[in-house]
Amino acid sequence: MEQNDTRRARTRAFLVDWLIWAYIPAASVYFFREDLEDFQYNWALYLGAVVLGAVLAFVMEHLGTSIGERTNGLTDKGDDVKTSSTPQRVPWYKTQVAWTGIILGVVTFVLGWNITEINLEYVFTRADNMTNMTERLFRPQWNILPGLIEKLIETIFLALMSTIFAIPIAVILSFFAARNLMYRITSTWGKLLGMFLLGIGGAWLGMKLGTWMFLPFVNTNLYTDLLTGIMTPILLLAGLIGGITLGGKLMQRVHDAHNQGLEKVVNGIMCTVLGVGAAYVLSALVSAVAFAASWDIFVRDFGIWPYVVLVAGAVGGAAFSFSRKFESEFPVGRMIYSVIRFILNVIRSIEAFVWALIFVTWFRLGPFPGMVALMVHSIAALAKLYSEQIEGIEEGPLEAVRATGANDLQTIVYAVIPQIIPPYISFTIYRWDINVRMSTIIGLVGGGGIGQMLFQFQNLGQWRKVSVAVILIVAVVMILDNVSARIRERIV
Amino acid sequence: MLEIRDLSHTYEGGVQALRHVNLTVEDGEFLVVIGLSGSGKSTLMRCINRLVDPTEGQVIYNGIDVTAASPEELRLIRRKIGMVFQHFNLVNRSTVLTNVLSGRLGYMPTISSLFHRFPKEEMDRAMANLKRVGIVEKTYARADELSGGQQQRVGIARALMQEPDIVLADEPVSALDPATSHSVLKYLEQINQEDNITVICNLHFLDLARRYGTRIVALKEGRLIFDGKPNEIDRDRFKEIYGEDAQEVGVN
Numbered sequence: 001m002e003q004n005d006t007r008r009a010r011t012r013a014f015l016v017d018w019l020i021w022a023y024i025p026a027a028s029v030y031f032f033r034e035d036l037e038d039f040q041y042n043w044a045l046y047l048g049a050v051v052l053g054a055v056l057a058f059v060m061e062h063l064g065t066s067i068g069e070r071t072n073g074l075t076d077k078g079d080d081v082k083t084s085s086t087p088q089r090v091p092w093y094k095t096q097v098a099w100t101g102i103i104l105g106v107v108t109f110v111l112g113w114n115i116t117e118i119n120l121e122y123v124f125t126r127a128d129n130m131t132n133m134t135e136r137l138f139r140p141q142w143n144i145l146p147g148l149i150e151k152l153i154e155t156i157f158l159a160l161m162s163t164i165f166a167i168p169i170a171v172i173l174s175f176f177a178a179r180n181l182m183y184r185i186t187s188t189w190g191k192l193l194g195m196f197l198l199g200i201g202g203a204w205l206g207m208k209l210g211t212w213m214f215l216p217f218v219n220t221n222l223y224t225d226l227l228t229g230i231m232t233p234i235l236l237l238a239g240l241i242g243g244i245t246l247g248g249k250l251m252q253r254v255h256d257a258h259n260q261g262l263e264k265v266v267n268g269i270m271c272t273v274l275g276v277g278a279a280y281v282l283s284a285l286v287s288a289v290a291f292a293a294s295w296d297i298f299v300r301d302f303g304i305w306p307y308v309v310l311v312a313g314a315v316g317g318a319a320f321s322f323s324r325k326f327e328s329e330f331p332v333g334r335m336i337y338s339v340i341r342f343i344l345n346v347i348r349s350i351e352a353f354v355w356a357l358i359f360v361t362w363f364r365l366g367p368f369p370g371m372v373a374l375m376v377h378s379i380a381a382l383a384k385l386y387s388e389q390i391e392g393i394e395e396g397p398l399e400a401v402r403a404t405g406a407n408d409l410q411t412i413v414y415a416v417i418p419q420i421i422p423p424y425i426s427f428t429i430y431r432w433d434i435n436v437r438m439s440t441i442i443g444l445v446g447g448g449g450i451g452q453m454l455f456q457f458q459n460l461g462q463w464r465k466v467s468v469a470v471i472l473i474v475a476v477v478m479i480l481d482n483v484s485a486r487i488r489e490r491i492v
Numbered sequence: 493m494l495e496i497r498d499l500s501h502t503y504e505g506g507v508q509a510l511r512h513v514n515l516t517v518e519d520g521e522f523l524v525v526i527g528l529s530g531s532g533k534s535t536l537m538r539c540i541n542r543l544v545d546p547t548e549g550q551v552i553y554n555g556i557d558v559t560a561a562s563p564e565e566l567r568l569i570r571r572k573i574g575m576v577f578q579h580f581n582l583v584n585r586s587t588v589l590t591n592v593l594s595g596r597l598g599y600m601p602t603i604s605s606l607f608h609r610f611p612k613e614e615m616d617r618a619m620a621n622l623k624r625v626g627i628v629e630k631t632y633a634r635a636d637e638l639s640g641g642q643q644q645r646v647g648i649a650r651a652l653m654q655e656p657d658i659v660l661a662d663e664p665v666s667a668l669d670p671a672t673s674h675s676v677l678k679y680l681e682q683i684n685q686e687d688n689i690t691v692i693c694n695l696h697f698l699d700l701a702r703r704y705g706t707r708i709v710a711l712k713e714g715r716l717i718f719d720g721k722p723n724e725i726d727r728d729r730f731k732e733i734y735g736e737d738a739q740e741v742g743v744n
Contacts, residue, residue, distance in 0.1 A: 396581035400647075402653055403541055405571030405598025413606050414594045418585045 016068030022053025024103060027111045030087050044275045060428040064096040065206060084446035120398050138455020143462035148453060155449035158442075159228060159435035167428060170379045174386030175412070177340045183391060185333030188264065190326035193270045194251035195244045198216040200277075206235035254326070263326035268318055275317020276310055283309045330389050348380035356447040370447025381434075386420070386426045392417040414432050426488040440473055493519060494540065494658065494690070499549035500714075501535050508537035511551070511714040519657070522684045522691045524705030524722075526698065528734060532714040533694040537660045540692070541573045542566060554657075571598025574651025574689075576680075578663040584636035588627070588646050590703040591635050592618045595653030621649040625679055641672035648679050661682065661693040665700070677704050698725065698740055 026049035029036070036042045060066045065075055092098045175181060210232030214224040254266050283306065284295040299306045324330075355376050359369035393416060401415040443451020450469055457465040494517040501510040509532045517523050525533045538544035540551055542558060551558040558569055574595070582591045593610055596617070600610070610618075622628045625645035630638060637645065644664060651659050661680060665673035681704055695701045701708055702722040706739075707715045710718035710725075710733040718725070718733060725733075730740060 301518070339690055392558065394581075394584075395577055396577060397583045399543055400575065400577060400581035401583075401594050403570060403573070403575040404595050404650070405567045405569075406594070407567060407597075407602060409602055410597045410600075410605055414586075414590070414597065415583055418583050418590075446703070 004111075006074075009074055013066070013068035013072040013074055013377045014057060014061065016071060017066045018053050018068075020053075020067060020100065020104060021056035021060065022050045024056075024107050027107050031111055031114055036419035049264045054068060059094065060100070060179050067097050067100050068254075070097050073266050087445060104334060116361035133194055136463040137470075139464055140467040141462075142468065144465055144468055148450060148468055148472055149452040151453050152476060155439045155443070155451070156436060156476065158371045158447075158449050159374065159432055160441045162371045162378055162435055162439075163428060163432040164197075165371075165375045166378035166382055166431070170382035170386055171424070173340060173344070173379065173383040176336055177344060177383055177387035178390035181416075182333035182337040183331070185331075185336075186329050187332045188255070188326070189324050189328045189330040190254065190267055190270070191251040192330055192332055193274065194254075195247035197273055197277075198243040198247030198250070199240050200243070202239035202241075202246070203236050204239070205243075206237070206239025207232055209239075210235040264321075267324070267326040271317040271321035271324070272314050273317070273318065275313040275315070278311075278317070279309050279313025328384070344380045344383050348384065349377060352377040352447050353441050353447070355469075356442045356445045360446045364447070365446040367448030370439060370442040370449060373442055373447060374438060377438070378431055378435060384426060384432055385431075386424055389420045389423045389427075390416065422491050426491050429484045429487055433480050436480055437477055493517070493554060495550075496536075496540070496550040496553065496693075499536070499546050499551065500538060501532075501546050501548075502732055504650045508566070510539065510546070512574065512717050513711075515709060515716060515719070517658075517690060517692060519690055520684070521694070522704060522706045523624040523679065524708045525692065525694045525711060526696075526701050526708060526733065527711035529696075533711055534662050535706060535714075537575075537658055537662050537692065537694060537712065540660060541570050541575065542657075550697070558720070565642055566680060567575060567598060571654050572657045574654045574656035574659040576647045576651055576659060576661040577708040578666050580636040580647045580667075582643055582650075583613050584634070586635060587632050588622070588635055588638070589618060589631050591646055592649045592653055595650035613658045617653060618649070621638045623651045624647075624652065625649045639672075641676060644668065644672075644676045645679060648676070648683070652683065656689055658692065660688040663696065664691045666696055673700065680704070698730065 026046055029042070029045045033042075036045070057066070061069060069075065118278060149215070211228060213231060213235075214222065214228050217227075218224050252268075254262060280295070283298065287293045287295065288300045293301075295306075352373050356370055356372035359372045359376075363372065365368040397415040397419070398411060401411045406414065439447070439449050440451035440454065443449045443453070444455045446452060448474060454466060454469040454473070457469060459461075496513055496515040496517075499510055499513045500508070500610075507668050512530075512537060525536065527533050535544055539546045540553075540558070542561075546559055546596060547610070549559070553569060553573075556565070556569065557727065558566070561569055575723055581593070586594075590608070593614065596610070596614055600614075604610075619628060622631055626647050627638075627642050627645050630642060630646075635643065638646065647664075648659075659680065660718075664680065665676050667712075668676060668721075677700065680691050680693065683689045693704070695704075703727070705722050708718070708720065708722050708725060712733060718729060
């Protein structure tokens with residue numbers, strides 16, 4: 001055990017050192033990238049840097065304590081503490097860590113200067129090129145104020161609506177993204193698998209039904225696009241819920257029969273289906289992402305291979321069914337938690353204005369796509385903040401309410417919700433505040449509000465109008481910042 | 493009657509909190525459980541209403557196997573077992589009344605309880621229980637505005653709402669000063685004697701245990717090492733339970 005740990009630390013230490021000592025020569029080569037443009041074999045230089053890095057890392061680890069060793073707790077080499085008569089710290093400038101750090105810092109700073117094209121000459125000589133524009137910025141053209149205020153109101157309400165729509169969805173999601181609530185939830189594998197498969201099946205059926213239902217009425221007086229658009233998600237959801245319910249009931253029957261053989265057969269069939277489904281999804285995904293081709297093209301052009309993939313999935317699924325018994329416990333809560341957390345993290349790490357780009361193509365230019373973009377981003381951000389509040393609640397009251405014989409729903413209403421309401425309100429106001437600031441950026445890609453005006457003025461070089469827009473934005477953001485801080489202070 | 497048979501619990505991470513505990517509690521007893529911190533007192537209590545699932549053994553309550561109960565059966569068992577906690581475990585931001593009413597949730601239909609709609613007789617019951625523990629004037633105060641002793645009395649009122657057969661009290665006075673400790677324990681004694689509710693109570697101080705218990709059991713490293721009358725604990729027994737170096741300190 002201990003030896004294993006040391007070995008792992010050694011490996012990590014070497015990887016860190018390798019990275020550092022490969023980075024330094026590679027950065028040096030990159031510094032001369034423009035001179036090396038015509039040099040055919042410049043890839044060999046980078047390869048050389050990597051190899052040199054390994055050699056240097058090896059050498060450095062034998063010359064005292066390297067950074068990798070220091071950061072991984074391998075410091076018992078005795079070179080930073082003199083062991084003679086009285087233990088004495090070696091001054092920092094005599095350690096390898098310090099010198100490596102200095103070299104790293106200098107190389108990075110020089111390369112950074114080079115990459116960002118810092119030009120001091122411009123700084124000292126071209127200042128008056130800017131004054132023409134700034135001078136106009138200082139003379140705002142106030143007569144456009146009424147129109148701009150209208151746009152400003154649009155921005156504020158756009159932010160408000162996006163927050164309002166985000167709240168209920170984020171509240172619901174936050175319960176599923178709270179570790180302390182979800183980790184407790186487990187179910188039996190067979191029941192879950194039945195619910196999952198039938199749920200997916202039901203959703204698929206519902207979706208198909210939604211698309212087919214109004215096909216006969218195309219080219220009649222009916223607005224079939226709208227009807228299809230409305231019915232498809234409704235039927236999909238109905239199919240999903242119906243399938244899950246049916247699956248749960250069926251599997252309960254199987255469980256109640258207490259028949260080992262039946263359970264094995266059902267589990268085997270379901271696992272096979274799961275395997276085929278997984279193989280299909282995976283290969284469709286790979287062919288889409290890697291080859292920009294759909295599953296249909298895969299079937300058309302690759303002869304027998306798609307079927308081989310499906311059969312392999314089936315065999316894999318069937319084999320898998322032996323490792324998981326029908327009645328075995330499955331941490332479904334933990335799985336849902338991880339999946340939801342992952343999705344929320346992805347949504348949140350995509351900037352709101354990228355979402356706006358997507359929704360502008362869907363809903364056309366204007367405040368509506370901007371609102372939806374902010375809403376999507378807010379849902380992810382709020383759900384994370386909310387769920388962290390749930391994770392931070394006191395466990396004692398939960399335990400107490402549960403001990404009275406309350407069910408899970410009652411426990412949430414009486415012990416969880418009273419604890420989370422104040423922080424929820426506080427975070428929501430904070431989010432509205434953020435949304436107002438973000439909505440100016442959203443405007444740049446056509447998401448409505450004052451940002452859109454700002455972008456137009458800037459494109460036309462109307463600096464005196466830009467000035468008015470900027471002043472308004474700054475004023476609103478400052479006021480809102482202040483107000484929301486005060487409200488939040490009162491609540492918590 | 494509550495029977496505990498060969499009960500063991502091992503926490504994740506391997507700490508053995510309980511080792512093969514056998515214990516029978518008769519109706520109407522005031523059973524005091526003593527032992528050092530970490531001796532398994534709290535775990536024993538939580539195994540009885542399955543806030544902690546025992547790894548081995550059984551808890552039989554009036555002939556029903558609690559350890560094998562389904563979630564629905566467990567709810568019905570739990571609502572007859574009240575619990576009082578060391579840190580009171582009230583919902584701080586709710587009113588005293590709501591905290592007391594939450595003791596009744598096991599009897600309430602889910603839907604109406606979700607909207608905080610309690611029938612009049614439940615409100616009357618809550619008021620009666622608050623009167624009983626002497627804090628009816630604090631009914632509409634927020635729970636965190638109350639002192640420690642008052643909070644613990646709300647905890648007792650909440651347990652009484654369940655009309656329990658048993659009350660589990662997990663170190664109910666450890667967070668209180670000596671004078672308040674006595675007042676809280678007197679309420680527990682009162683419900684034990686007047687309502688014939690069985691009380692199982694973890695205590696730290698031996699003189700409190702002697703004063704209030706009708707029977708004392710002692711745990712040490714998860715094992716039951718003493719079971720007898722309060723006056724049977726002499727110097728040697730004391731050293732056996734608390735270790736050679738222990739000194740008895742009192743609460744007056």
